[in-house]
Amino acid sequence: MVQKSETIWFDGKQVPWDEANVHVLTHTLHYGAGVFEGIRAYECADGSSEVFRLEEHMGRLVNSAKILGIKVPYTAEELTEAAIETLKLNKLAGAYIRPLVFIGEGAMGVHPGDNPIRTIIATWPWGAYLGEDALEKGIDIKTSTFNRHHVNVMMTKSKACGNYVNSVLAKTEAVADGYHEAVLLDTTGHVSEGTGENIFIVVNDVIYTPCVDGVLGGLTRDSILSMANDLGYETREEPLTRDMLYIADEVFFTGTAAELTPVSSVDRRQIGNGLAGPVAKLLQSEYFKVVKGENPDYEHWLHRYQV
Ligand code: PMP
Numbered sequence: 001m002v003q004k005s006e007t008i009w010f011d012g013k014q015v016p017w018d019e020a021n022v023h024v025l026t027h028t029l030h031y032g033a034g035v036f037e038g039i040r041a042y043e044c045a046d047g048s049s050e051v052f053r054l055e056e057h058m059g060r061l062v063n064s065a066k067i068l069g070i071k072v073p074y075t076a077e078e079l080t081e082a083a084i085e086t087l088k089l090n091k092l093a094g095a096y097i098r099p100l101v102f103i104g105e106g107a108m109g110v111h112p113g114d115n116p117i118r119t120i121i122a123t124w125p126w127g128a129y130l131g132e133d134a135l136e137k138g139i140d141i142k143t144s145t146f147n148r149h150h151v152n153v154m155m156t157k158s159k160a161c162g163n164y165v166n167s168v169l170a171k172t173e174a175v176a177d178g179y180h181e182a183v184l185l186d187t188t189g190h191v192s193e194g195t196g197e198n199i200f201i202v203v204n205d206v207i208y209t210p211c212v213d214g215v216l217g218g219l220t221r222d223s224i225l226s227m228a229n230d231l232g233y234e235t236r237e238e239p240l241t242r243d244m245l246y247i248a249d250e251v252f253f254t255g256t257a258a259e260l261t262p263v264s265s266v267d268r269r270q271i272g273n274g275l276a277g278p279v280a281k282l283l284q285s286e287y288f289k290v291v292k293g294e295n296p297d298y299e300h301w302l303h304r305y306q307v
Contacts, residue, residue, distance in 0.1 A: 032162025250277030
């Protein structure tokens with residue numbers, strides 16, 4: 001259950017949580033043409049707070065909408081300010097932030113006509129997405145029977161609501177089969193991503209991740225690649241196959257919600273010693289230092305605020 005906060009920013013106004021409702025004929029509810037973001041705010045060691053890569057998340061939101069032909073009625077800068085206002089109003093020193101742009105009611109055909117474009121920003125406290133244990137001990141994943149989107153079927157560079165039907169199918173299947181999470185192959189059979197995470201493997205201290213062709217260009221993926229390079233690791237973005245996961249020294253997921261979650265097994269094949277590997281552990285602890293404002297080298301990724 002999501003923990004309620006006081007207000008949700010809704011079309012430019014702060015609305016009490018329980019009153020932030022829509023009509024059942026909301027276009028996006030029927031056809032899935034809406035876009036969203038997942039952003040995290042962290043409480044820093046010095047008592048301030050920060051939102052991680054906030055401007056870039058809002059930029060991606062606007063671009064996601066552009067891909068679907070939706071004109072967001074606000075600029076990325078206005079949405080950035082609105083997110084900070086909402087966090088402060090809800091007195092949230094750390095939080096998950098969920099902006100959503102959707103097509104409102106009006107025309108009911110697939111063509112949305114001039115239905116209003118509506119925007120919300122909700123904020124709530126949210127702990128580790130895959131569980132605290134997962135961050136330390138790792139998770140068991142399975143290769144999904146569902147393929148990830150072909151790039152010309154769904155728009156994979158858009159964080160579009162409808163794209164997540166595929167994620168829900170894969171996640172539900174994985175959980176029903178006794179796994180924590182799924183990894184999906186693309187339609188050529190190559191490894192793509194998790195249901196809400198990018199995937200990495202480590203082989204002989206070299207860090208590999210699939211190219212962004214058919215996957216969401218994750219901001220955590222980008223942060224981890226930069227940090228790994230800065231730490232002196234060789235990183236390669238290239239196609240990966242399912243069996244490469246099985247024999248990798250380490251496998252891990254990255255994402256705003258999942259942060260850096262190690263993978264202990266893939267399709268019941270243990271990875272390494274079945275616990276977080278040394279590279280994943282190091283990058284995870286460096287990542288937490290960065291998002292908690294403890295590494296000045298990456299201060300440019302932080303949007304500081306004070307509750
Ligand atoms: N892939 C998918 C399908 C996702 O939903 C997410 C989460 N937004 C990611 C990757 C990771 O992206 P980010 O690091 O920007 O959260």
